[in-house]
Amino acid sequence: MNSASSTFISRFLQSRIVWPLAGLALLLLFNLIFDRAFFEVTTRDGNFYGPMLTVMRLSVVVMLLAMGMTLVIATGGVDLSVGSVMAIVGTLVAFLAVKHHLGFPSLLGVAISVSLSIGAFNGVLISCVGIQPIVVTLIMMVLGRGVALNITGGSPLQVMDSGVLFLGKSFIMGVPVQIFLVLFVFAITVMLCRKTAIGLFVEAVGDNETASRLSGVNARGIKVLVYIFSAVCAALAALVSIGDAGSVDPDGLGQMLELDAITAVVVGGTVLTGGRFTLLGSLIGALLIQTLATTLIRQGMDSAYAPVPKALVILVVCLLQSQKFRAQIASLIGNFRKPTS
Amino acid sequence: MSGISKAFRGVQALKGVDFTVRAGEIHALMGENGAGKSTLIKVLTGVHPRDCGEVLLAGQSVSPQAPREAEELGISTVYQEINLIPELSVAENIMLGRQPRRFGFIDWKELHARARRALQRLEIDLNLHLSVSSCSLALQQMVAIARALDVNAKLLILDEPTSSLDEHEVAELFKVMRRLREQGLGLVFVTHFMDQVYAVSDRITVLRNGELVGEFKTAELPKLQLVGKMLGRELSAVEKVGDTMTLSADENTTRDPFLAAKQLGRKGGVEPLDLEIRKGEVVGLAGLLGSGRTETARLLFGADRRTSGSITLDGRAAALSSPAKAIGAGIAFCSEDRKSEGIVPSLSVRENIILAMQAGRGILRLLPRRKQEELAAHYINALRIKTPSPETPIQNLSGGNQQKVLLARWLCLQPKLIILDEPTRGIDVGAKAEIEKLVDSLRREGMAILFISSELEEVVRASQRVLVLRDRKKVGELSGEQINEDRIMEMIASHE
Numbered sequence: 159m160n161s162a163s164s165t166f167i168s169r170f171l172q173s174r175i176v177w178p179l180a181g182l183a184l185l186l187l188f189n190l191i192f193d194r195a196f197f198e199v200t201t202r203d204g205n206f207y208g209p210m211l212t213v214m215r216l217s218v219v220v221m222l223l224a225m226g227m228t229l230v231i232a233t234g235g236v237d238l239s240v241g242s243v244m245a246i247v248g249t250l251v252a253f254l255a256v257k258h259h260l261g262f263p264s265l266l267g268v269a270i271s272v273s274l275s276i277g278a279f280n281g282v283l284i285s286c287v288g289i290q291p292i293v294v295t296l297i298m299m300v301l302g303r304g305v306a307l308n309i310t311g312g313s314p315l316q317v318m319d320s321g322v323l324f325l326g327k328s329f330i331m332g333v334p335v336q337i338f339l340v341l342f343v344f345a346i347t348v349m350l351c352r353k354t355a356i357g358l359f360v361e362a363v364g365d366n367e368t369a370s371r372l373s374g375v376n377a378r379g380i381k382v383l384v385y386i387f388s389a390v391c392a393a394l395a396a397l398v399s400i401g402d403a404g405s406v407d408p409d410g411l412g413q414m415l416e417l418d419a420i421t422a423v424v425v426g427g428t429v430l431t432g433g434r435f436t437l438l439g440s441l442i443g444a445l446l447i448q449t450l451a452t453t454l455i456r457q458g459m460d461s462a463y464a465p466v467p468k469a470l471v472i473l474v475v476c477l478l479q480s481q482k483f484r485a486q487i488a489s490l491i492g493n494f495r496k497p498t499s
Numbered sequence: 500m501s502g503i504s505k506a507f508r509g510v511q512a513l514k515g516v517d518f519t520v521r522a523g524e525i526h527a528l529m530g531e532n533g534a535g536k537s538t539l540i541k542v543l544t545g546v547h548p549r550d551c552g553e554v555l556l557a558g559q560s561v562s563p564q565a566p567r568e569a570e571e572l573g574i575s576t577v578y579q580e581i582n583l584i585p586e587l588s589v590a591e592n593i594m595l596g597r598q599p600r601r602f603g604f605i606d607w608k609e610l611h612a613r614a615r616r617a618l619q620r621l622e623i624d625l626n627l628h629l630s631v632s633s634c635s636l637a638l639q640q641m642v643a644i645a646r647a648l649d650v651n652a653k654l655l656i657l658d659e660p661t662s663s664l665d666e667h668e669v670a671e672l673f674k675v676m677r678r679l680r681e682q683g684l685g686l687v688f689v690t691h692f693m694d695q696v697y698a699v700s701d702r703i704t705v706l707r708n709g710e711l712v713g714e715f716k717t718a719e720l721p722k723l724q725l726v727g728k729m730l731g732r733e734l735s736a737v738e739k740v741g742d743t744m745t746l747s748a749d750e751n752t753t754r755d756p757f758l759a760a761k762q763l764g765r766k767g768g769v770e771p772l773d774l775e776i777r778k779g780e781v782v783g784l785a786g787l788l789g790s791g792r793t794e795t796a797r798l799l800f801g802a803d804r805r806t807s808g809s810i811t812l813d814g815r816a817a818a819l820s821s822p823a824k825a826i827g828a829g830i831a832f833c834s835e836d837r838k839s840e841g842i843v844p845s846l847s848v849r850e851n852i853i854l855a856m857q858a859g860r861g862i863l864r865l866l867p868r869r870k871q872e873e874l875a876a877h878y879i880n881a882l883r884i885k886t887p888s889p890e891t892p893i894q895n896l897s898g899g900n901q902q903k904v905l906l907a908r909w910l911c912l913q914p915k916l917i918i919l920d921e922p923t924r925g926i927d928v929g930a931k932a933e934i935e936k937l938v939d940s941l942r943r944e945g946m947a948i949l950f951i952s953s954e955l956e957e958v959v960r961a962s963q964r965v966l967v968l969r970d971r972k973k974v975g976e977l978s979g980e981q982i983n984e985d986r987i988m989e990m991i992a993s994h995e
Contacts, residue, residue, distance in 0.1 A: 361850075
């Protein structure tokens with residue numbers, strides 16, 4: 159019994175999510191000491207409100223993007239186009255709802271099929287034509303923003319569809335619908351990765367593509383798949399985002415979010431060179447970033463300067479994840495202790 | 500150079516090697532993989548500092564600390580991969596890094612004049628303004644040589660200069676090499692191609708396992724002895740060159756082949772050859788490094804596309820256009836390059852074992868976890884893989900144990916043919932013996948095996964039939980009692 163629990167603890171300590179979790183815990187501890195109000199939860203009309211819930215709500219979009227980004231990064235690639243995919247899908251959905259009065263099911267269908275084809279386009283260029291992921295998705299990022307602006311001629315739109323608004327604004331049992339959505343997507347993704355061979359193949363391709371191909375793994379297919387999945391996640395993020403805001407600004411929607419998603423994945427413990435990945439880590443990473451941002455604002459930090467401490471925290475978490483860095487620190491402390499003992 | 504030693508992280512790469520190149524000669528440096536050729540050259544050119552020993556250049560003791568310094572001393576090197584910038588012009592490439600300047604700007608007139616002089620020295624006529632990418636490989640090689648040859652060059656090192664050239668281009672290169680020799684330069688020629696060594700070199704220095712075997716005059720060293728010296732075996736009967744190289748019929752030939760390849764070849768890879776492997780038979784592929792052993796294996800496995808020939812499996816034509824298809828047809832391929840083509844380093848031993856099997860089942864039919872663990876446990880036990888747990892990342896295992904995990908990956912598929920490319924390279928003696936034993940027991944179970952090794956002894960012990968390759972050509976086939984190391988060496992050394 160004792161040994162079983164100790165191996166559980168040691169396995170936990172070795173796992174990738176320890177450091178992002180520790181960072182999150184540290185932030186919460188800070189708030190517990192200096193800002194008790196952070197944990198206040200109030201109910202209005204039977205729905206829960208409070209800083210904690212706001213943090214969760216605000217991290218949903220990045221969490222959704224991070225699910226797809228995790229798999230892309232695990233294959234050794236990167237997807238810079240997710241922000242622009244959000245812009246295209248969000249603008250198109252709002253436009254079709256206003257101008258053509260499409261219902262929610264058809265809007266959802268449009269969102270999925272548009273993102274599917276963008277993802278497939280990225281994936282095919284990367285794995286079959288052999289262009290670098292960063293180049294392909296950078297092109298798509300620039301191109302996609304232009305397409306989004308062209309749909310409305312650049313002007314913002316109201317979101318009229320009740321289904322989209324439900325996703326963004328409503329509550330179930332007092333909890334925002336978006337949180338259920340992200341948990342649902344998380345559960346589905348974990349199932350897809352671990353109950354089928356996708357997870358194994360993604361990790362194998364990211365870790366050693368040649369060896370995987372020589373073992374019969376369809377490396378190209380796997381790569382196309384992860385870019386498709388990433389784009390579909392971006393489409394869902396777009397629906398949540400425009401539903402929450404109630405309007406669409408084709409210029410601003412999803413702007414810079416690809417970087418937040420990458421940060422969440424890296425902070426969460428998946429390395430950019432590919433291989434092993436952790437979806438839970440990416441969720442925690444997204445939560446960590448948002449908790450930090452909210453904490454800084456609540457501490458009176460001007461939002462213009464907020465990125466600086468954010469960058470520092472990300473740096474620290476990433477350094478802590480590096481075994482090499484930890485070993486150096488450990489030896490430094492060891493050297494410090496020696497003379498005294 | 501005398502008494503040069505060099506160790507890397509405890510591995511002794513060079514042990515007190517002497518090496519002398521005289522002005523006005525072409526000196527071939529030969530040895531199998533790991534003999535220490537490239538280390539010696541890197542010490543000479545200042546890439547690696549030497550541990551001990553002395554380098555004398557024209558009587559002066561020198562110790563360059565960087566390739567740049569070596570160049571200034573007059574030691575120039577042209578590396579195997581041509582280090583040119585394809586989009587720049589011939590002249591720019593020749594003068595790269597030492598462009599003449601006037602008032603801080605590049606002096607183009609002077610640059611072209613100097614580049615022209617450099618090419619004249621090689622007696623090649625080439626438009627200086629062409630971009631290098633539009634030149635043939637041979638011409639690119641010449642440009643690289645022109646660039647390496649500074650005005651005061653005394654020694655030119657050519658590391659595998661002919662590996663990507665065709666016969667005609669090789670002849671062109673040799674002309675240039677002879678010209679430079681006449682100008683009084685010392686040339687070091689590193690290559691695997693025996694015929695080329697005899698065509699152009701004056702002397703040969705042979706290295707083996709980091710030690711000097713000896714320096715010989717090319718004219719006085721028969722090919723056969725050279726092969727023996729490179730492989731470290733003296734011939735028992737040197738003079739008995741092949742009376743019979745024909746296949747004697749034994750019981751094996753009556754059995755139907757599992758795999759038969761006719762005129763299998765790839766342009767720039769191997770020249771068309773015939774190959775048959777029967778069930779319950781180990782066929783060895785023997786030859787020196789670069790003789791086309793691995794290339795042949797990769798063609799059979801679909802890792803490279805063949806450009807000629809056909810393959811039949813069990814009498815039926817098979818396309819084998821990709822590894823996945825070859826695996827589906829019952830072929831397994833254990834690559835010689837364990838690190839970059841074998842292991843998936845951060846995945847566990849279990850995951851590495853089941854990878855190929857899972858790939859065959861596709862994405863949806865995930866092998867149940869319990870089944871995976873059973874398979875891993877079975878093979879860890881059966882092959883005596885030393886690992887703390889099936890969940891240990893494979894990169895933490897020793898080379899021999901990694902190799903056994905890779906064997907397990909293929910064996911769990913129960914292939915009909917397994918191709919083992921250097922399965923014993925870089926692993927300790929005990930593990931080697933175990934793998935040889937395993938090969939024999941697989942053969943008894945009726946598996947067809949293609950066994951590739953640069954250790955002739957191993958090939959001879961393991962194989963019922965041996966195909967001998969030289970310079971990417973099949974030069975003969977031995978079977979049954981004909982197989983012995985002397986015979987194979989004779990065939991490697993023999994002329995057409």
